Amino acid sequence: MNVQLEQKIAFSILFLCTLLVVVPVLIILVIIFVKGASALSLNFLFEMPTSGMTAGGIFPAILGTLYLVLGAILFAVPLGVLSAIYLVEYSRDNALSRIVKLAIVNLAGVPSVVYGLFGLGIFVLFLGFGASILSGSLTLGIMILPVIITSSREALESVPQSFRIVSLSLGASKWQTIRHSVLPHALPGILTGTILGLGRAAGETAPILFTVAAFYLPKLPQSVFDQTMALPYHLYVISTQVPGIPENVRYGTALVLLMLVLILNLAAIILRYQFRKRKKW
């Protein structure tokens, strides 16, 4: 066969495959936007669900997700950033750091439902927090820890070595160097990772199934030891567990969840782009 023809055919096939990946994404987004938009209103966003969740709003689920995500971040960011600082700045390249890196890779690969089991075992039962916002936040926090550690590590590693050498040569201590010469430059990268982690935590359902999520609550949570509703779990409940939920309520809930996650991801992408543009070295 003519090699040019062969090339044309091959490239067309590759192109079609790529379309197969990207086009359904657009279709999914369009379906959810079109069918969900009619449900969106201020009442939908800021009211309690009524008549067995078939009407009214989804405010408790939105609020619950915000609480959970906030809790997860409060726990995971300090821990993740400190681990990354240790790995990049202090540890040597030895067996221990190799094991730590392997552990992080594995943490990232653990199925989300296994995190749920773990959260149930340790936070809900062993530490006695019960099914509560605290247990759910900690479980989600542990789940996004690898995301935060990995991106913080990359951010720290991308700060040129010369910055550290100059600072040290001026008599700054190792910690002062990290604090004033390295961290400020790594901050945008760390922030990007944090936002991506946020997006992941907001969308996950399996880890919160047994640690916090409530089917339906008539009132908002009062403390960190209360259960709460959450958006992803709410979508799961109204699309599989409860019959007779109007279609636009289901699509509306999916749309709110999707927008929340996409806005977070978009913010991360923009931040990364700005950071790359500003970078001078």
Place this chain on the structure above:
Amino acid sequence: MSIVIVALIFAFLLKEGLSIFWRVPISDFLFARNWYPISDPPQFGILPLIIGSILVTAGAGIISIPIGIASALFIAEIAPRKTKEVLKAGIELLAAIPSVVIGFIGMVTLGPFIKEIFNLSTGLTALSGSITLAFMAMPTIVSIAEDAITAVPRQYREAAIAMGATKWQTTWRIVAYAARPGMVAAVMLGIGRVIGETMAVMMVTGNAALIPHSILQPVRTLTATIAAEMGETVQGGEHYAALFAIGIVLFIITFLINGIADIYLHKAKK
């Protein structure tokens, strides 16, 4: 800290799950054909669940591996710069969609569609699960394979072109060949994601804990079983322990898969 957490996860799974093996021998647990956790006496054989997971994963792999690798080649080698940025953004977008939303869409669009074409009583089958999961594996496979392809040294391409090879011959025989370890890692990580996926699979596979005879029947996976049944168990009871034991099995499977992927990633870096 990370080591401690990995160890803690494993320790707690063992602590809660091992007690089931006092009552059910490991071989029966893994290979008995019946999962009837709430009948009397209960039967805890996870073979149907393992087969469910394997079937759905294999299906997803068959769909997503060729398409994913092809897209990665297209994005890395052929697409012009601007198109490349758009495509990469699209794939990042796909990775960002929460699994419960993908499950929901699969349930309301793909389910009825499959029911219609194959004339079935329900569209929530292993096939629907495979297609849905293929999409969830795609971003992982494409982005990691694309990294591997981009990392192939420029000289390889230049040398091949200089020898008179067409761009396609270079892409297929030289670049793709050199990027193999990275591609293997991409595939492994994609499969790891599929095996661990819970919500989407629970919503689209129909959830029947029976050994399926074809891909057009409902199945239930390991992950979905944990998620669906944990709410109904008595804490500390046999059923509860059995679900944690499934967690142990999943943990070990993903541990192995990630280990293999890591080895190939290191190979790719060299």
